[in-house]
Every structure is written in structure tokens, then in C-alpha cells.
Amino acid sequence: MRRTATEDVEFAGKRMRAGDKVVVWYLSGNRDADAIDRPDEFIVDRPRPREHLSFGFGIHRCLGNRLAELQLRILWEGILARDLRIEVLAKPIYAHSNFLRGISRLPVRLTS
Ligand code: HEM
Numbered sequence: 001m002r003r004t005a006t007e008d009v010e011f012a013g014k015r016m017r018a019g020d021k022v023v024v025w026y027l028s029g030n031r032d033a034d035a036i037d038r039p040d041e042f043i044v045d046r047p048r049p050r051e052h053l054s055f056g057f058g059i060h061r062c063l064g065n066r067l068a069e070l071q072l073r074i075l076w077e078g079i080l081a082r083d084l085r086i087e088v089l090a091k092p093i094y095a096h097s098n099f100l101r102g103i104s105r106l107p108v109r110l111t112s
Contacts, residue, residue, distance in 0.1 A: 001026075001099075027101050029053040085111045 002023045005016045016022060030052050031039045037046075055062035062068070079086070087109040095102040 026099050082112050087111070 002021055005018055005020045005022055007018050009016050030036060033039055036052075037043075055065040055068070089107040089109055092103045093105040095104045
């Protein structure tokens with residue numbers, strides 16, 4: 001994931017000098033306010049909802065993205081059909097990672 005600049009360069013307003021170590025900060029992928037309106041807010045009816053980077057980009061874009069979306073659709077259909085209420089009981093504990101913004105613990109109560 002890390003590269004070394006081979007020459008001085010300016011990119012997106014940032015200067016990198018030859019020898020600087022440069023990393024892709026995966027966690028910021030969907031948080032670019034220049035590309036996504038209010039990126040830190042959950043807006044369920046966003047226009048252009050499929051324009052995100054969660055499945056990657058370009059030739060290595062996730063091969064299973066349609067399957068993953070289908071699984072999520074089936075999950076939500078099941079939850080809604082059963083009129084399940086999901087009550088969050090505590091603040092999420094995030095995984096200690098600079099690669100994934102994963103939740104490692106989130107206690108919830110399910111009722112119908
Ligand atoms: C919500 C679920 C999923 C997420 C968020 C996700 C995310 C991603 C991302 C970000 C990449 C690109 C990695 C890169 O650029 O190097 C990727 C690649 C890939 N994903 Fe997924 N994925 C999911 C589910 C799945 C499923 C269900 C399958 C298969 C059944 C799958 C198979 C693959 C494969 C084979 C690649 C590599 C594609 C390539 O390198 O050409 N993914 N995924």
C-alpha cells in the first residue's frame with residue numbers, strides 16, 4: 001500500500017519530496033467532501049447512491065458487489081417483513097485499524 005516518491009511533486013495541493021513515503025489512506029475513501037455531499041452523514045435517500053468507493057474502483061472493483069448488495073437487500077427485506085426493532089445499547093467499539101473502519105463490538109436488542 002505504501003510507495004516512495006521518486007521525485008519532488010505537487011499533487012492536489014500537497015508537496016511531496018523525493019524519498020517521502022506515501023500511503024493510500026483507505027479509510028478516507030468515502031469521506032471526500034469535494035466529491036460527496038456531507039460525507040459523514042447517513043442520508044438514506046442520497047442522489048446517485050451507487051457512486052461510492054466501498055467496492056473499490058477500476059479493474060479490481062469488487063467481483064462480488066452485486067451478490068453483496070443482494071444479500072443486504074434480502075437481510076433488510078427480512079428485517080422489515082418481521083417489523084424488527086434494532087435498539088443500540090452502547091456506543092460501538094471500532095476495530096483498531098488504519099485499513100478498515102470496522103465495528104468489533106456493538107450490543108443491540110432485537111424486538112418485534
Ligand atoms: C459488503 C461486502 C463487500 C465489500 C465491502 C467488498 C469490497 C471489496 C473491495 C473494496 C474490493 C477491491 C479491492 C482492491 O481494490 O484491491 C473488492 C474486491 C473483490 N471482491 Fe469484494 N467486497 C464485498 C463482498 C464480496 C463478495 C460477496 C465476493 C464474492 C462472492 C467478493 C469478491 C471479491 C473479489 C473476487 C475481489 C477482487 C477483484 C479483483 O481484484 O479483480 N466481494 N471487494
